Amino acid sequence: MSKNLQNRRQLRPVDLAREHGLSTQAIRNYEAAGILPDAERTPHGYRTYTPLQAHALRAFLALVPGYGHQMAASIMQAINRDATEDALTLIDESHAQLLDDRHTLRAVEAALRDLSPEPQERGDTFVGPLARRLGIRPATLRKWERAGLVQPRRDPQTDYRVYSAADVRDARLVHQLRRGGYLLEQIAPLIAQVRSAGGVAPLESMMRDWHARLSARGRAMLTGAAALDIYLGRRPDPVRRQAD
Template identity: 40%
Template structure:
C-alpha cells in the first residue's frame, strides 16, 4: 500500500519519527495514535491524522515525559479533551512546585552566605526538663564544646525560641543527637547550619514541605558551594524543561485544532 492516495503504511509512519514499525504498533495499541484502518488483508492503514498524532506525542515527550504524554494522547483520542488538559495543568503545577523549592534553596544559600539580614532574637526561655546550656560546660559565648551545643545555645545563636526548634524537629527538619545518660539534645555544626536555613526560609513563609528538600540537598551536597552548583544546574534544567513543555503544549493545541 503506497501513500499516493494519502494513506500511510506502518513503515511510512515509522520513518516520519525515526521509529521501528513495532513501536508504531505499540503506540496505536496504547492509544497514542487513533485506531488505524485495515486493508482487506488485515494490514494497518494510517493517514495524516496519525502522522500528526505521532508528531504531537513526540513533541510532548521531552517536557512532560513519556507516561504523561501517553495519558494525554489517550485522553484526547477517547474524546476526553478536558481530562487531557487537566493532565497538562497538573504537570505545569508540579513544575511550579519545583521552582518554589529551587527559590527556597537560593534563599537558603543567601542566608548561609551572610547576606540574609539578621533578625532580632525572639526568645522566651527554654522548655521544661532540658537545660538551656548558656552557663553550662560549653560556656556563655555559644561556642561548640566537645559534645556540641544544647538547645538553648542553638536558640540563642539562631534567634528563635527553643519551642521552634522542637517543632522543626518534630517536622523532621532537624535531627539533633542525644546525650547519653541525660537524653538532652546535642546540636553539631551541621545542625546549627540547618536551623539557620529553616529560620531563614520560614521568615520567607516557605512551608515545611518546601524546606525539607532544601535540607536534603544540602546534606547530600555536603557544602553550600556544592549545593549552589546543584541549584544552578537545576535552574538551567527547569528552564529547558519549561521551554520543552511550551513547545509540546503548542503542538497539542495545533493537534486539537
C-alpha cells in the same frame, strides 16, 4: 512532518516509524496504548494509518521532553477518547508543577543565603513531627540519616531520634534539593559544605544548572503544546462524528 506524508491518505506503520527513527513495533505499541488513534485495517488485516495518526505521533513525541513519557501518554490517551478537558487539566497540572518547582528553587536559594536556622525553628523535634512538616515519610528521614545527610542525636533514655534546629535546616535543604532532581550522593558534599560553614560557592553552579533545566523544561512544554494544538485542530469534531 514531511509533505510526502501529509499528502498521502494511507500510511503504513513503517512510514510513521521512519519519520522519527522508531521501530514499527513502537508504532504498534503506541496505538495499543491509546497514544495514537486506532488505525483502519485492510481486508487482509494490515494496519493503515492516515496523516491524523502521524500528527498524533508527532504531538506525543513533542510532549515527552517537557511533560515526561507517562504524562505525555496520559494527555494523548485522554484526547483520543474525546476527553479533551481531562487532557487540558493534565497540562495545567504540569505547568502548575513547573511553577511550584520554580518556587522550590527560589526557596533553596533563600535557604542558602542564610544558613542559620529559621526563627520559628526553636528547640528540638522528633522524626514524626519533622516528617509531617516536610510532607515525607519518617522512613525517608531515616534513609537520609543512613546517607549522612541528617545527623540527629539519640535521647539517652528513650533512644528516640532528636533533631536540633540545625538538623531541621539540613533536612529542609535535602528535601528541597531532592525535589530539584538531585541524587543523595550529589547532595551529601553540599550538606557537608553547609555544615562546615565554608561558604556556598560550590552550590552556585548547581543553582545555575537548576535554573537552566527549568527554563529548558518550560520551552519544551511550549513546543509540545504547539504540536498538540496542531493535532487537536486536525481531529474530527466528536459531536459531528457521533452524528455520522
